[in-house]
Every structure is written in C-alpha cells, then in structure tokens.
Amino acid sequence: MRGSSSTRRGFLAVAGATLAAGCSEFNPLDSSSSESVYSHELPDVTDDGESEPVVTEAIPVAIEQSKLDEATQRVNELLETLPMPLGPESIPNGYIRHRLLDAASEATAHVEDAWTTQTRFAAFQSLREARASARYAAAGWGFVERGVTRADLKVEHQQALDEARTLRTNHEYRGTDPVRAALVHAHIERNLNHVLDARTPSGRSEHGSLLAVAEWGEHAEQATALTADSRYLYDQFTASLPADAGTIRETLATAAERLAQDLRNRRKALPPEPTEDDHDIAWWLQYRLRDDAARSVDAVADAIGPASAVLTATAGFTDFLAYERIRDRIESGEQFGVQNAADVRTVRSQAIEAIRTALEESPRPELIRPILADAATRVAYADERLARYQGEVRLAQLEDSVRGYITATVRARSTSSACRRVLDALER
Template identity: 30%
Template sequence: MSRSGRSDVRPAIGRRRLLALAGTGVLAALAGCSGLLSDSEPTIDADALAEVVAEDAPSAPETIPVDIEPAFVDEQRSTAAATLDGVPAPFDREAIPNGVIRERLNDSYEAATEALETIDEGETPYGRLGRANRARVAAREVRAGWRAIEEDLTQADLREEVPAIENGIDEVAARWSYVGDDPVRAVVVHAEIEDELRAARNWIAPDRGRPADGNALGVADLAEELERARTSVAVASYLFERFRGSLDTTTGQRGRFRTAREELTGRVREAMSGLPPQDVDEPTALVDRDVDETAGVRALASLGSEARYRAKDVTAPENRREGPSLANDVVGATDALVYVRGFESLRERIEGGDDVAVESVEDVAALRSAAVSAVERARDATRAALLVDAMLPWYADDIRWTDDRFRRESGSVTVDSVAYDAIDYVVAAETCRALPPACADAAAALRES
C-alpha cells in the first residue's frame, strides 16, 4: 500500500523532524557537527555504531491481499525489456555530446536495468510488481530521451498519447466499485485502487506546470510521467479484477467505509485537543516533569508534530483528496491514530521517569533493539492483520533509514548528532507498537458499521 510522501529515497532530515525540532536549537547544533569537534564534546566511535547496525533490520515487505500472478509481473518485465531493446546505452560522448543529458539518460538506463535484474528479489508478489513497474517507467524515460535525439521525438508527439490514457482511466473507474466480502480486506485493496487511479490522473494533468521544453530531457520527463500513468491504470485494473474474482459474495462496502470514516475521524478530532502545535518550540514543555532535551523528548515532539499534521489532514474537509477516497480516508484516520497513540504512550513513559536518553553506544543499541522488537510483534499481530501488514512498512522503514545513516559515519561522531539520528528508532518503536491496536479499532469500526 502506498502512502503520499513515501519514496524509495529518503532525505537525511525528514519533514516531520524538521517540524518537530524547528526552534529547539537542535538544528543549529547539528549544523556545526561537520566542523572540528570541541575537545570537551562527547563522541561515539563510528565503528561501534556500525556494529550496532551490522544485523539487518527486520523486513516489512509491501503486501496487498490480492493474488498477483507471476504472469502479470512478467508482462511488466517484458514491456520494460522490449522498451530498452535497441537503445544503445550506456551512452558515450560520441552518442550524446551534451554531458548533462548523457549523464541523466545513463542514470535512467542504469535504474531500468537494475530494476529488471532485481525484480525477483522482491519479498512478495506485490513487491516484485513494484520493481517491474519501476523498470517500465525508467526504460520508457531513457528510450524517449534517446528518440528525441535520434528521431526528433517531441513533447507534442507524446501528448497525443494522453487521450488513450484518459480513456483507460475512465474505463477502469466505470467498472470499479466498493465491493468485498470482508470490509478490512476490502478497505486495503480499494485504498490502493484509489491511489492508482488518482496517481494516473495526476500524471497526465494538464496543469502539472511542465514547460514546453524541446530538449531530450523535457521529452524524457514527459515520457516518464505518461508511463507512470499507464502503469497505475494497469495495476488498478488488475487489482480490481483479481479482487472481484476472488470474492464469494460481492457485497457493497461504501456504506461501511463511510460510517467507519466518520467514527474514526471523530476519534481523531477528539484527540487533537491533547496534541501539541505542529511546530514545537520547547519539547521539554510537552511533559509534566523536569527532564533534559533527550532523544526521547525530541522523538515526542516529532510524534506530536506528525500526529497534529495528520489529524489536520484527516479532519479538514478542504484537504479531502480529489476523486473517490473513502477507503483512503479510513486508512488515513487509522494512520493519524497510530501517531496519537505513539505520542501519548511515549509521553506517559517519559513522565514515568524514563528519559530515553542517548549517552553511549549501548543506549543506541537498546533503542534499536526496542524498535526491532516492535516491528516483529506487529508482524505477528492477528487482529486486523491485513491492515497491519499493509501499513507496517510506513513505520518500520524508519529503522532501515537510520541504520543506513549510522553505516555511513566514520571517525568519531558527536553524541548529540547520534542522539538526533536515534530519534527515528524511538519513533519506529512507538508507532509499530501503536499500529496493531489502532488497526484493531479500525477493523471494529468497519465490521460494526
């Protein structure tokens, strides 16, 4: 299941932590970490950090409760391979004299070939499908860029493809309906179909603001967007047909989704009064106790900021997505409640006397271990398991991103810098602990509506 804002490449400082830490002085302190260390500034050896993250984080692969056939994945694989066929990449200076264009198209070619080569490494059929579609998109991008150079392909030529894509979107939307025999399974599948149809429309929207750039990169960019739209249409259509074909009864779920959305949104609205503002100036003021600005306190600010952000998104009518969104509204409210629970749990923990401080590599190891355990317990959840499995990657990936940052360190690293990065271990632990009960509540709202 996708989530807006998630991507395969995460920036070193995420939006939620910038919001949580703005005004705290932490960012200013971190900005100076790359300079010479003060003799009195405590540090942690980077090799010791590397030992802490030597073992891979537990996987939380992307899943969807639809039987995805290997043949459908192979179809996307074949499309990508055929698109690359005949493209004389990687390109040299003679083929493409312009260094900027050459580098960009070679990067796209490398992305396409790597995705093709690693399709079968996906842990689930859904993961393998995602890799195959990424290969399709990158292959189309590089081929279009090369055709712009060799055959004078233009953006105007590509735009002639838009009506056919629009017709494909409309055809899928006309067939699709909120059916299902289990509302929890249905909400997971329909949320993904909503996402795919919305993405397809967005990729071909005329107001995307792309300039009429006639060079090869402008053509490559437009071709990439059109191929993303095509893959979204293909996935939405396939998921719905496979899902509908698997049902014993095709009961309409629209009423359940609507009632559950109102129930869960009401809970989010009630929780907002206990949340901090989106920008937290004094994290230590979030707890009724004298405590230093530890990693735990900073994580509390992060969780509170994210909870507020998501609660506003869920409860504000003007933030409703364009197009059908009932299933995503239910999932979005559940996501907001995960952060609310995580915030409340961590605040209670700190007020109970646990500073959640990082002063040594042993503290880092303990925080990581707690996050790993939380992921493993969430994977074993039995109530609302389909919804838990679909959402778990959103929170569990924080461990992997943090591990990667620690693996890149060298020499001596300031304790404050390490503590700052360790915030995400705390956030991952709290959100993964909160996920199963939040999903159980969502499942109850769906089944009782």
C-alpha cells in the first residue's frame, strides 16, 4: 500500500505524474523555444519547496483535541518500537531498511502537517495517514524482533472489517440540515467503503516476508483507523442533533437522482471534443474540462451512497459550469498564454482570489469547501512546480503551473452557481 496516500503529498505525486505525462501531448511551445524568464521574477510562493493550500477541507463535526492527541500518541508509540538509529546491524538489506525509514519519516511528516493545518478535520485525516505509515515501519521491525506474522495482522484486519460491516448495516442518515448531514455521512460512506473494498496486500513481496508483513501492518492499521474514525464522526455528529432528529436518507437520495438526471441531460448537450491541431493552452483547458464534465455523470451514478452522490453531483455541476466558462471565453477570442513573469503572477493571484471569494460569497460555503480545497491543492502543486526552477526558465516549462492556476480559477468561480443548483434540489 506504499504510495497510496490520500493526503496532499500523495495527491501531488499523482498530479505531478499526470501533468508531466500531459506535457508531451499538450505542450504548445516547442521545447527549443527561446522565450524565457528568470526564476527570481516568478511568484515567490514558498521558502522550503512546499506550498500550503489556502483552503483545506472541513466538516460540521466537533473534533476534540483529545482525539487528535490520542492519534498522535498512537503514532509515537509505534515509532518508539523502532531502534534508532536503524542501521545495517539491525537490518542488513539496505533497500528494506530504507523502506522502513522512509515510512517512519513519512509518519513524522504527517504529524507535523497535522499540527500546522487550518482545520481539525484536516489534522484528523493527516494523523490517520501518519498511523498507517508508522505501522508499516513498526510491523516490519516487529517481524525482525518479535516474529510478527501476516496471520497475526490478518486477524486484526478481520476485526476491523467486521466492525465496518456492522457500522454500514446500522448507518442511519440522521440530520436536520441536509447539507451538513450530507457532508458528514458522505465521509462515513467513503471511509467504510475504503475499508471494505480496499485491495488486500498480495503478500508476494520480491524482497521477502519482512515487507509483506509491513504492508499487512499498514493495511490493518488503516482499516482500524478508518473504522474508528467513522464511528467517532457518526457519534459526534448525532450527539449534536436534537433528540427527535429523523433520517434524511430519502431527501438525499431524491435530490441525488434529480441532480443525476440534470447532469445526464447536460452531457447529451455537450459539443464534440475539440479537434483543432493547435494544442495551445486554450485547447488543453477546453479538452480537459470537457472530459471532466462528461466523466462526472458516471461518478454520480457510481457513488457509494446518497450523501456521496450529492457531493459528487456538486462537483459535477462545477465541472460543467467551468467548462462552459472556458468555452465562452475561447469563443470570445480570449488568449490564455503567458508572455512574461508578470502574467504568471497575475493568473496565480486570480486563482487565489477566486478560491477565497467563492468561500466567502457562496450561499452555503460548507457545501463547496471540498471543491475549493481541491482547487487550492492544485494551486499549491503549481506553486511547488514554480519553486523548483532556478535561473533562466523557458515559458514552455511554466505551462503546467499556468494550466493549474486557470483551472482552479474557473472551477472556483463556478462553485456558487453549482451550490445553488444543488440547494434547489435538496429543498424541493
């Protein structure tokens, strides 16, 4: 399961690979272009090579500090089982040793992220990732020191599966406000689905049983943490409700079906994919956003529950509206390329402003916050791309970042209209 992190680091790695792959297909500037700027002219967005998103995800649940302290303590206890320094005398195989050390370092980084992030929910998620990474390292060392086996860890994992199934069976969609309820219940749906449908480690490690045990340790810890976190979110949320609060499952399901039908109609009305030979930034934006919009329809249909379907539909309407914005701007003759460093600073500022403005002006900011958090993460990735450059930089090298900024801008500016459409469906 190494490398499957759902945190921002994991997202950035995936996004980086995706965008890098896209460069060869979509880059409109020849690699030998002489148009260039100097790195000191670009936005000074990060001192350490890592930019923080301006918005992070949050949900309407009171997460107690004691819960975060408990998770941190669990990480520390796992890491304390490792001999430090973990050298060749402990694990002679350098590759295996570095895998365990990398996992321990990743766990520490996730804890540091948790204590500097904007919301307790973001910290809650980061600490869960820290637990999984720390357990990978601890289980690997446990194989050496105590003879921990995959069978031992499979028993622990099965216990988490059994509890997750019970939680899913007993899950009642209680709530009084469908927006707040959808946000909480969607996370519970996704957490439990991740536990119950996660791929099981193969156990066939090319480097022997130690790493196979480490993978099972991570797998078991992730399942245990996700299940416990789901129970905690459910209990905290339902405890905040009036005693007579009923279920809103039918409200969510009906709204999700209305929204899904609207999205299906919008997909039918989409124009054909762009076919121009000039694959400039405008072409890339139109191609990618149209594809995102078309695929969002299936994402709603495949949602794992009514709450997730409502949130996925919100993102789907954002995708369609963002595509329409770009298409209209292209048809009006707007150019999206950058000619100098000032243009890069401008498109970045527009993205940040659009995200903040959308959060402030939305009729229900909490409903669109997940979308804005995603946009903010993409801006952070674009920032980090810029921060890597030194000296003279060809404009062609900046296009990944520019596309990221523009995409974040049009998505953020589309969220308020998407929010109103979803609220209308929920209130009928």
